[in-house]
Amino acid sequence: MTEVTMVKALNEALRDSLRDDARTLVLGEDIGKLGGVFRVTDGLQEAFGTDRVFDTPLAEAAIAGVSLGLALAGWHPVAEMQFDGFSYPALDQVISHIAKYRYRSRGRQSAPLVIRIPFAGGVGAAEHHSESPEAYYAHTAGLKVVVPSTPLDAYDLLRASIADPDPVIFFEPKSRYWSKEHGDLGANGDPLPIGKARVARRGTDWLRVRSRLLRRPRRTAPRSRSSTSGRSCRWTSTRSPRRSARPDGPSSCTKPR
Amino acid sequence: MGEELGRAVSDPDLESLGLKEEGLRDLFRMMALTRRADLEATALQRQGELAVYPPLAGQEAAQVGSAYALEESDWIFPSYRELGAAVVRGVDLVEYLHFYRATWHGGTYDATAHRFGYVSVPVGSQILHAVGYAMGAKLDGASLCTLAYFGDGATSEGDFHEGCNFAAVFHAPVIFFCQNNQWAISVPVSAQTVAPIWRKADAYGFPGVQVDGNDVLAVYQATREAAARARDEGIPTLIEAVTYRMGPHSTADDASRYRPASELETWKARDPIDRYRERLVRAGVADDGFFAEVEQEAGAFAARLRAGVIASEPRPVEEMFAWVFAELPEHLRRQRQEVLGD
Numbered sequence: 207m208t209e210v211t212m213v214k215a216l217n218e219a220l221r222d223s224l225r226d227d228a229r230t231l232v233l234g235e236d237i238g239k240l241g242g243v244f245r246v247t248d249g250l251q252e253a254f255g256t257d258r259v260f261d262t263p264l265a266e267a268a269i270a271g272v273s274l275g276l277a278l279a280g281w282h283p284v285a286e287m288q289f290d291g292f293s294y295p296a297l298d299q300v301i302s303h304i305a306k307y308r309y310r311s312r313g314r315q316s317a318p319l320v321i322r323i324p325f326a327g328g329v330g331a332a333e334h335h336s337e338s339p340e341a342y343y344a345h346t347a348g349l350k351v352v353v354p355s356t357p358l359d360a361y362d363l364l365r366a367s368i369a370d371p372d373p374v375i376f377f378e379p380k381s382r383y384w385s386k387e388h389g390d391l392g393a394n395g396d397p398l399p400i401g402k403a404r405v406a407r408r409g410t411d412w413l414r415v416r417s418r419l420l421r422r423p424r425r426t427a428p429r430s431r432s433s434t435s436g437r438s439c440r441w442t443s444t445r446s447p448r449r450s451a452r453p454d455g456p457s458s459c460t461k462p463r
Numbered sequence: 464m465g466e467e468l469g470r471a472v473s474d475p476d477l478e479s480l481g482l483k484e485e486g487l488r489d490l491f492r493m494m495a496l497t498r499r500a501d502l503e504a505t506a507l508q509r510q511g512e513l514a515v516y517p518p519l520a521g522q523e524a525a526q527v528g529s530a531y532a533l534e535e536s537d538w539i540f541p542s543y544r545e546l547g548a549a550v551v552r553g554v555d556l557v558e559y560l561h562f563y564r565a566t567w568h569g570g571t572y573d574a575t576a577h578r579f580g581y582v583s584v585p586v587g588s589q590i591l592h593a594v595g596y597a598m599g600a601k602l603d604g605a606s607l608c609t610l611a612y613f614g615d616g617a618t619s620e621g622d623f624h625e626g627c628n629f630a631a632v633f634h635a636p637v638i639f640f641c642q643n644n645q646w647a648i649s650v651p652v653s654a655q656t657v658a659p660i661w662r663k664a665d666a667y668g669f670p671g672v673q674v675d676g677n678d679v680l681a682v683y684q685a686t687r688e689a690a691a692r693a694r695d696e697g698i699p700t701l702i703e704a705v706t707y708r709m710g711p712h713s714t715a716d717d718a719s720r721y722r723p724a725s726e727l728e729t730w731k732a733r734d735p736i737d738r739y740r741e742r743l744v745r746a747g748v749a750d751d752g753f754f755a756e757v758e759q760e761a762g763a764f765a766a767r768l769r770a771g772v773i774a775s776e777p778r779p780v781e782e783m784f785a786w787v788f789a790e791l792p793e794h795l796r797r798q799r800q801e802v803l804g805d
Contacts, residue, residue: 268625275595310569313786371789
């Protein structure tokens, strides 16, 4: 059992996907030689070559639209948006085309691609570098939205997202990039199902649902909270937020299992 | 044809085209079928059978000439006014018009069977798909190119510029085919852009060509050359086909509010179908018998289209849920249950 950061876990997920599926591509701004501004793609270009891991010109709409074209040609692109606040030029391609292609084509074509977006605050970042745009995507039919909260989760969910037949918007919480977890990547064997929540801690009296466990571990330790209240709390990470199907239901909530 | 075509390729020598007489006649036939289908679709909208329709009358040479110049393995990514290219690709127009009957998104035809993408309405957005597909094909070592259709208005969109730049950087085999029909709804091309459209290619480092878009043979030739450059050398080309939209932007538009009648008359005199008919007669390639035959065929073609559109029903409600995802997720399963009760 080793200790791994989320950045390393994501890097390994990309590496393993590139290795296992020769149709997987990784593209984005500065993701080649530099390894991405957060180093998530570190060493991938060296390992898999510039045909499969390549820097693009600085144009987010094109990164998304060209990824769709690549997917229509039978490739599985994993595109990186450099920051949450820079992802909006791509929204038209994501909403008007990527999300709709399977439906529009009556299932004949699809967009099996992943768009990775580092997101959210908690790291003292400036404007455009600390945004939480997941709701825009979660409210769009045809997209799956994934938010990991721990390194092992990040590995499993990114592999599952890349293997998924539908487009996945994959949000990476910047504040957790350097969080560490003990465990073996991929030890779960089967890919995690997208759309199911994770029970972080079992409890019986009340339920706490978070779309991401963003607070620092020291403050979010479930044990301290439940012990001071004297009641048992179930902590749940939704992993894949989406809009509520029922007006009376909690948003972004899947019943924990 | 005036100043706007000072440099354009026009009236190529028949010998240089590599087209047999049958091919030359085929081009006319497809332009004629397109014109009749286009008129029929416009009439169907006026009669309430289509929700909306964007007529292409006047642009038949630009569309048929370019689509006909491609190989079957090449992909076309159209915008929303490319019925003429759909005719060349053998797309069933009743299925195509499902989009305009508002009974399906993008049309119900199989894009992969015809290598003709779905109707794409957000202006210029399909350009990026053509570039991405071309990049993917190149990675596979396939010898094909893609062609993106768009209008003069689309050259103001970021997707156009980003697409041109990506294609150049990645040496993607793409033809950017701009039908400059002089108007983007009510805005004339003079208010859309200052530089001639074909010259924008200079900024990206690949060839730009201006062609007389009402000369089907010139369009055919320019597109053949661009396709060869794309497939053989990975060099994209921007083609500006100078043409004219003789109708309104769409059936919901009133062109008389912004367009002088005299301009329309000028361009009617340059009708691409009349012009090509004269050329074929002059070359001794077609006679009255051929033209009568085509007219009859076009009439039957339009009648089938009319009957097919009128007979086409709204799609069944369950299809609303069918292809949103590969597998229906739980929340959509519940919605489906609420709607269908199953």
